[in-house]
Amino acid sequence: MLEWLSSIPRLELAQPWWLLLLLPLIIIVRLKARRERQGGPAIFFPDIERLKNSGFAAPQWVRLLPHRLRWLVLLLMVVALAEPRLLFHQSEAEAQGIDVVLALDISESMQQRDVAGQSRLDAAREVARTFVLRRTSDRIGLVVFRGEGYTQCPLTLDHNVLALLLDHLSPTVINDDGTAIGSAILIALNRLKAAESLRKVIILITDGENNAGEVGPATAATLAAREGVRIYTINAGFKTVDDQSEIAVDIGNIAQNSSANTAESLQHVAEMTGGDYFKVDDAAALEKSIRTIDQQEKRHHAGVVMEQRSGLFFTIVLVALVLLLDVVLSNTRLLRIP
Numbered sequence: 001m002l003e004w005l006s007s008i009p010r011l012e013l014a015q016p017w018w019l020l021l022l023l024p025l026i027i028i029v030r031l032k033a034r035r036e037r038q039g040g041p042a043i044f045f046p047d048i049e050r051l052k053n054s055g056f057a058a059p060q061w062v063r064l065l066p067h068r069l070r071w072l073v074l075l076l077m078v079v080a081l082a083e084p085r086l087l088f089h090q091s092e093a094e095a096q097g098i099d100v101v102l103a104l105d106i107s108e109s110m111q112q113r114d115v116a117g118q119s120r121l122d123a124a125r126e127v128a129r130t131f132v133l134r135r136t137s138d139r140i141g142l143v144v145f146r147g148e149g150y151t152q153c154p155l156t157l158d159h160n161v162l163a164l165l166l167d168h169l170s171p172t173v174i175n176d177d178g179t180a181i182g183s184a185i186l187i188a189l190n191r192l193k194a195a196e197s198l199r200k201v202i203i204l205i206t207d208g209e210n211n212a213g214e215v216g217p218a219t220a221a222t223l224a225a226r227e228g229v230r231i232y233t234i235n236a237g238f239k240t241v242d243d244q245s246e247i248a249v250d251i252g253n254i255a256q257n258s259s260a261n262t263a264e265s266l267q268h269v270a271e272m273t274g275g276d277y278f279k280v281d282d283a284a285a286l287e288k289s290i291r292t293i294d295q296q297e298k299r300h301h302a303g304v305v306m307e308q309r310s311g312l313f314f315t316i317v318l319v320a321l322v323l324l325l326d327v328v329l330s331n332t333r334l335l336r337i338p
Contacts, residue, residue, distance in 0.1 A: 009310075014083035021078045029071060069323050076320040086310045098199035098297065099155055101141045101188035102128050105206035106171040107179050108146075110236070120236050121171065123283035124205045127290045129166045131203075132159050134294065141191050144169065145184035147176025147212040155195055178212030185220035185231065185269070192229055200229045201297060203290075204269070207237035209262040221269040231273040232293045233266035238281045 013019070110121040132140050140162060142153040150173060153162050185202060192200040202224065210217050224231055267277040276296065278289035 009086040012085050012087050014085060016082055018078060018081035018083075021081070022075070025071075025074060025078065073320045073323050076316050076323070080313050080316040080320070084312045084316070086312065098201060099139045099141075099192055099195040099197040100135065100201045100203065100297075101143055101155070101191050102131075103143045103145065103149075103184045103188050103202055103204040103206075104128065104169075105179060105181075105184075105208065105236075106144045106146055106169070106174065107206075107208060108171075108177065109179075109208050110206075111171060118283060120207055120238065121169075123286050124236055125166050125169060126283075127287045128205070129163045130287070131290050131294060132162050132166070135159075139195065139197070141188070142166070143184055143188045143191070144173065145180050145187075146171070146174040147178035148174060148180055149184040149187040149213075150174055151187060151191065155191060176212065179206060179208040179210060180213030181206060181208075181210040181217045181265070181269075182215035182220040183213035185217065185224060186215055189220065189224050189227060189229060193227065198228075200227070201275075202229055202231045202273075203234070203293060204231060204266070205234045205236055205286075206266070207235065207262075210265060217265050217269050218272070221272040225273045229273060230275045231269055232275040233270045233277050234286065234289050235263055235266050235277070235279045236286055237262065237279075238283075238285070 104121075104124055106121060110124070111119050113119045113122075128142075136159065139155040139157055140159065141151070141155040142162060142165060144150055144152045152169065152173070153165050156162060181204070185204065188202045188204075192202070221231060263277075263279060269275075270277040276293070278285075278292070280286040280289055
C-alpha cells in the first residue's frame with residue numbers, strides 16, 4: 001500500500017508567488033457578485049415575457065456559463081504563471097530497467113493437469129505472462145527447455161509480443177525427452193552476457209530433476225555467479241491428477257526421493273547465485289512466488305532515487321484557450337437579447 005502511494009506523482013510550483021494574483025481576483029469576483037445582488041439601473045423592455053414563453057430564454061446555468069468560463073480562464077492563466085509541475089520519484093532500476101530471462105520447463109511432467117484441468121505449464125505460463133506485462137521497464141527474454149534448451153524470445157522491451165509467445169507456447173517445439181536444467185541456465189546466461197545492463201536475473205520454473213544435457217545445474221550456476229547473474233528457482237511440482245493415481249502410489253517412494261533431489265538441487269543453484277528458492281504447492285502459490293521475486297528485485301536494485309519533472313504550463317494554457325470559446329457562444333446560441 002505504501003509503495004503504491006509513493007508512486008503517485010507530487011504537484012509542485014516553480015513560481016508560487018504568482019498565486020498572489022488570486023487575492024485581487026477573488027476580491028473583484030466578490031465585489032461584482034455583491035453589486036449584482038444589490039441591483040442597479042435597468043431598462044425594461046416590453047413583451048419580455050412573450051419572448052420567454054416562446055422558448056428564447058435559456059436556463060440560468062446556461063446564461064451564466066460564458067461569464068463563469070471567463071473567470072475560469074483568468075484563474076487558469078494565474079495558475080499557469082506559477083508553473084505547476086508533476087514530480088515523479090523513480091529508482092534507477094525503475095527508470096532504466098533490468099535484464100531478465102525466464103527459463104520455463106515444458107517437459108512431459110509439466111503437462112500434467114489438476115482437477116480443474118489446468119496443467120503446471122498452463123499455471124507457469126499465466127504467471128509468467130503477468131510478470132512480463134508488469135515489468136514495463138525491463139528487457140525480458142524467454143528460454144524453454146525439455147531434454148535440451150531453446151531460446152523462444154531474446155531479450156526485448158516489446159512485452160506484448162513476448163506475452164503473445166507465452167500464450168501460444170507449445171511443448172512440441174522441443175522433441176527431446178528429459179529435463180535439461182543446466183543447459184537451460186547456460187542458454188539464458190549466454191543471452192544475458194550480450195546485454196549491457198549490470199543487473200541480470202534468471203527465473204527458472206521447473207518441476208523435475210535435471211536428467212539431461214551435458215552440463216549440470218551446479219556447474220551452470222557457478223558460471224552464472226561469476227557473471228553476477230542472480231538465479232531464482234521455482235519448484236512447480238505441485239500435485240496433479242496423475243500424481244494421485246494408483247501407479248503414482250505404487251512408486252511413491254521413488255517419486256519422493258526424486259522430489260527431494262529436485263528441491264536440493266534447485267535450492268543449491270539459488271544459493272550459489274544469491275537468489276531464492278521457492279517450493280509451490282499450487283497455481284496460487286506459484287503466482288505468489290513470482291510476485292515475491294518481483295518485489296525482491298526492486299529492493300535489490302533500488303539504486304539512486306531520481307526525480308523527473310513534467311511541466312504543465314502549456315497544457316493549462318491550452319485548456320484556457322479552449323475555454324475562450326465562450327466568446328463564440330456569447331455571440332451565437334447564448335446571445336443575450338437585449
